[in-house]
Amino acid sequence: MTVVAHPQPSRSRASRPSRRGATARVIAVIGLVLLLLVVASWVPGIVGTAASVVLPWVGLALLALVVLALVRARRVLLLLLVPVVVWALAMGPSAPGFAAATASDATTLQVVSQNVRAHSGGAAASAQELAATGADVIALTELDAESLAAAREALAGDYPHSYAVGTVGMWSRYPIGDAEALTLGLDWKRAMRVTVQTPDAEVAVYVMHAASVRPGHQQGRDTMLSGIADAVAADPASSVVVVGDFNAASADPALSDLRARLDWVRPTDGSLGFTWPAGLPLTRIDHVFARGLDVLSSTTVRAGNSDHLATVTSFGL
Template structure:
């Protein structure tokens, strides 16, 4: 009886593992495919997309131990996941002998009282341009107090502001389809090049409420498409994960800047970053390096990007 029961029990465990792997693989495949679906489905899928890789890895290990024949079943979801993740995969840092422009951007979290500490800590790293979003009246005043002496050229409107060590030769407030201003465009005149810098604080996303964000992202794409500047940078809180289909139009107009620090560049929440919703896009510039840093008590990490001019 024992000799018969042991193989039977083993086959039963294998069948159970096979069913679990098959169901899980199908679920991961559907979740990955959802990244290409516009609207809230694609938005939600883009947030979980990087983490599906951990589940796939676990399934591969289980298949190796319990049911090796199912490794072929996992091939399709693995390939689809890699294809979906590829546009947001990390890049590589480069070196350059050309002049550079470093841009740091952070959502300083309105009403948190952290704007001053964020501004001070960012300024301590001596970037050329600092962009802050989610500014309220008090945080804007605090940021100005911390930055105006070292960054004499600045412009702020609504919930966004930019500070530069170089002159700003033009400044524009942008609504991008909303009833109030949550974005801006400035022209930074460096000694070596003129760079158009967009700073965006996209509308928030909640279940059933993402039209405002999608409208802003679509209008930003249209705006940069008609921008005649040779060099363009767009930074800020886009409230959209890197693979979000709402960023598709913007990706067609500008290059998404890949993190070069060996990570996926997650920025939120700062205590345990799970997704990247603070984005960097560019055109006409070489990316030397791109990463993140902690600054102040914000719930967002700051993005730090160095461009070769």
């Protein structure tokens, strides 16, 4: 009698489906965690503030997860579509933009802004390097007495019109008027409003240095952001620019009121416009908002030895 032995599947082949199943489950769980992180960026308060900082980087994690699924577990690709779509919706308002078309003879207004980092000793260098960009208006925040004096000396020749209060200051090539210090709901002044008299139009310019955010200490910043939103809503000026250090990432829910009243100026250099920390920018906390103006270009540059990059924005009047 002949006995025919049937070959048994190898252990490695038998275990392959179970390994793929385990990989699929891991990918699905990570995808769910990333989805929760994205949704958290819409939650007001410290949860939304923290989630908005990591929101851009969640996109990279999702991309890596999709690539892994393509290689190891294609059956979960449809599941990953949900966090990918939700992330795209959350990031959409903070995506790069395009420069507006303008006539060659149109008047422009270039506004630059930087947090110069108090007690860094770099305010003069920042002021000089920002002036070299050809800016018409220079806004500096986190000024202490020494850095304010240094900036004034560096800019006095080319920017004869200036106003400073608290930790913020502004210098202009054009005459300014209606200078006003703003508390924005706090007990001290960290913001201002002035009107810049250009040859063709009057532009209301706000400069603000929002209160810092730390665990358990967020109310001051949120109060200021709500205050600036109310101020611009009541401002009768047809052309408005708001710049400064908002201490809030681009998608932070605390900026929603201001976004509802002004246009968030999108970077036109193809980037997300990250400004902090300057050595390796991971988030954008220095912003530009506008109303009644065309954005011709918006980018960031390094100036001085600050831990913030400066925003450089050109408007068409």
